[in-house]
Amino acid sequence: MKFLNSTFDFKDKINSSLGRETRVDWNNRKLKEYSEYLRNLKIKNLDIILDELINNWQSGFYKELMLSFVADKDDTRFLTFDELYNNRLLVLAAENLSRTNIKTIAFSKTDLNVFKTMQPFIDTIYFMNIGRKFLWEDVLNTFFNGLDARLMLGLDKFDELEEVPQPTAEFFQKLGETQIASKATSDLYMKLTLLQMHIEDDIFGHNFGDFSEDYRPTEDLFIQLLAGCSAVHNGRDTINSDDVIMAYKTFFKLVKTDITVYKAPQSIIDSMPEFTGYLVCDMCGVSHGLGPEDSPDDFEDTCDCGGHLVYKNN
Ligand SMILES: [Zn+2]
Secondary structure (H helix, E strand, O other), X not given: OHHHHHHHHHHHHHHHHOOOOOHHHHHHHHHHHHHHHHHHOOOOOHHHHHHHHHHHHHOOHHHHHHHHHHOOOEOOOOOOHHHHOOOHHHHHHHHHOOOOOHHHHHXXXXXXXXXXXXXXXXXXXXXXXXXXXXXXXXXXXXXXXXXHHHHHHHHHHOOOOOOOOOOOHHHHHHHHHOEOOOHHHHHHHHHHHHXXXXXXXXXXXXXXXXXXXXXXXXXXXXXXXXHHHHHHHOOOXXXXXXXXXXXXXXXXXXXXXXXXXXXXXXXXXXHOOXXXXXXXXXXOOOEEEEOOOOOHHHOOOEOOOOXXXXXXXX
């Protein structure tokens, strides 16, 4: 990548000296081209989406969001499979959505990979709001606060629902049938993606892929997920332009919401301690936490100070 970039830098220097288009010029031209194209589509509320998109970019918010996305968010232990099963939505998705394969990708179907893009965004926005690394309680909040169900069933009204809605298997079966099928919808979805891609290049320079290869596809699929949910709400399996607009509307509201107000239920917090036991040194008193899947036998029984590590359950 480094080599490629310096080659591009070199070419840019030559192009610039010859009065030819550089990568920056090209990116600016493309940005203009896609925004004009989208502005000219007569789609209801698309203007509001474009305004918000440009505003997030120019205010620096979008950059902050993307940096939070790639930030190292926690040093806590992983949740075990058994623990994850307490999130009913994950279970329903795993049971009812197709595994990702060539067919689901070719037909832009809402499959498991599309579903899996939601959690990284919930983590990212939570992280932006607390402004520090996750403690264990934050990990539990992000997984069990019910925001995923609120988003899927409430869309842009996710914050107005009094209770966490209960999704059903039927909802997920219908969701799995949704797809971006029409040319017009696919065009809108793709052009918005391209516009955002050029915005990303404007923010992080033009060394393509240097920022994060994950961000763009994750955001795109998350928009698709929300659009799929919108289609289900409207009794359709074909995602249309209204659904794409609704998805962006929901997304833009989500990224500006302080989602730390959504907490995991106390029963979850009580039932899933970060450490289920400790190894404590009998000489210096230093302690190491053990998770549910760690065995005291996996660790050395002597401390750096020469003392013995003894297992304690609290
Ligand atoms: Zn020690």
